[in-house]
Amino acid sequence: MAHTPRHITTPERRARLALRHRLTPRTRATTPEEVAASLVALHGSDPATVYLAVGARLADASVTVAETARALYEDRTLIRAHGMRHTVFVYPAELTAVVHASTGLAVAARERANLVKDMAKAGAPDATWLKAVEEATLSALTRRGQATASELALDEPRLREQFAYAAGKSYEGVHTVSTRLLRVLGVEGKVVRGRPLGGWTSSQFRWAVAPAHPELDTAEAQAALLDHWLTTCGPATEADLKWWTGWRVTDVRRALATIGAEPVTLDEGTGYVTTADLAPVAGPAEPWAALLPALDPTAMGWQQRDWYLAPELRPALFDRSGNVGPTVWWNGRVVGGWAQRPDGEITWRILTHDDIDREAEAAIGAAAERLRGWVGDTRVTPRFRTPVERELSA
Template identity: 40%
Template sequence: MRITADQRRRRLVVHQLALGVGRPGRPEATTPEDVTERLVALHATDAPSVHLAVLARVPGLTLDDVRDALFVRRSLVKVLGMRRTMFVVRRETVPVVHAAAALTVAGRLRARLLKELATLPTDPPVRDPEALLAAAEAQVHEALVTHGPLDGAQLSRAAPLLRTAFLPTTAKAWDVRRTMTSPLLAVLSAEGSVVRGEPRGAWSSPRHVWSPMTDWFPGGIPETDEEAARVELARQWLEAFGPATVADLKWWTGWSLGQARRAVAALDVRQVELEVGPPGAAPVVADGMMLRSTDLDAALDPAVDDVVEGHVALLPTLDPTTMGWTARDWYLGPHREQLFDSAGNAGATIWWQGRIVGAWTVRPDGEVVWRLLEDVGADAEASVAAEAARIGGLLGGVGFTPGYATPLYRELRA
């Protein structure tokens, strides 16, 4: 069976973008938790992206709705997981991500930090990296238990060993004095002993507080078998992102190819041919897969034409859909150089009927500005303008600065 790029884009709209529209067998999403469940995980490295990813998909939800899910109900949790990336997942999914991805990341981060403490010049000098790390961890946990949620600066004052600094070893501009605060908090976050909490100040602020994970899970994150967790995470991902390739799954999870193949082997999947080339080009086909339970016909049914045709979305930096596959030409087309930075991070994108056609951003004064990279017609332009106005209204005229600057982003902000 071959699944065309156009069919994949139709399914993408129905399953990942137009979540506020219900259909038989798949009710509309009405909460931030619903959106997160449909997408498995929301990228959270860039603070505003979580809120904007939700607002883009369900008209009627607000910034406060997302905040309440994260920090009042705590039904959504920030975890350092796949690919050493910060994500937001449903509370029920935390044990799966923790066992399937985070613990492996934690081991690598801890080993790297110990190696740096042993080999790089520090101030003060470190004679026993293991002992220093254990003492610094104890200070962090004591500070959080004693004082409550603290941001990085507050923690470094309450836990003085965090101020242990790595000294420059070259004359390069990026090689500067840096403390142990950020790398150790990354280790503890991946290990599941601390959790990133609410930002200080505005909803979009990158300055956040840390709390003990026991504030979210009083008994700690429930233990889950690692192999079983990988199978479950692969199942959830295929349900949301399939049909896809094993290479896509490997990239998204950060697993080895062997780990991805073993997880897939435990699932009831169907092998298919996937068109992975750009819109309008000669078909490029790759070996793909999807769960046998995938309701592909529902996404292709003419009954959803009114959902797909004319659908527009303004997705944020590092949106889970934009970053969902490693082979992206079938929805990205020729726009990679303008919409991604040199490290492969996606900027904020405009989607039209399941493919990327432009970029947008919010200026410091709150104005939403955008640019199309191809001619999609007057009706599409009007729809983009209306969606930009809707998003701008939800932000209340308040601007913010995304954490990743793409070439087109710099032009729009000028």
């Protein structure tokens, strides 16, 4: 006899989020590796997001910059590379093969085909020429350890070659071989982002040869990734999973079936959890507040967000492309936004007054002071700016 799916309420979903994403004082992590594992992956499109997301979840936030840089650029226990939705992420090194096989291979094939096609349309050299440039570039990068595109072009001058793109169209332009080729090598898992030029907020970076990893079957890798994600972020709807991974819905359904995911009911409809995750989860023992950065993986974790972010708050907190800005959290839901002013002050604004009392304001203020304490003299401007962040930072 079929059993009735368990209903997981919105308060329980918020409790799971708080505890598993290490957002309460008692659940904070001791290393950046623990933070990344708790979230599966950190958004890496904006370099500052990685550090701010880690700092919000470390027991000792003062070590955020040094420890995160160590993990990324010395120990290589965290990898910054293309992943889900053709977006740059930071994820544990042990997930490299899973991310690559589950989401990277299809994108890589498309990116290389598009590059060859665009070069052919422009009358540029063919795929054989491109392959020779690729091999010489990887050899140069191996010798150097880490290098910028400009440094690699000193060893392989053909990287400086340019070709016209989309001639005759409104978005026509000129592309450099180095820019397009290194992007292709990135999604193919052959190169990764290296140490930045400048401080931890810098968007200029070096490249490095990607660590070796085994080649996995795509379906097996998709099942493994979905199992990781549901363990830390479940329950989730089919729409959430399709959006987060960037896969076809058929891939999502196959992976759910492979891991034997259990259906549950949510306010949004049917959701899924792993077979080991059906037991009720109690809320944190204490109330909690957090200031999370733009593109934080918790705020961007689900496509359907009403259970933690009221629809009326979205115009102030998102840009026109759907990127979330810095958010203020109280007990499992977004209640406002924050920004850093030119003098370094962390300023914040509550956008809803439901259940926001003196205790909440004091906790949010303490979170702001904690952030100000470890950021120090660094000034952080999100790559994707939102209305409330612009206003507060002025």
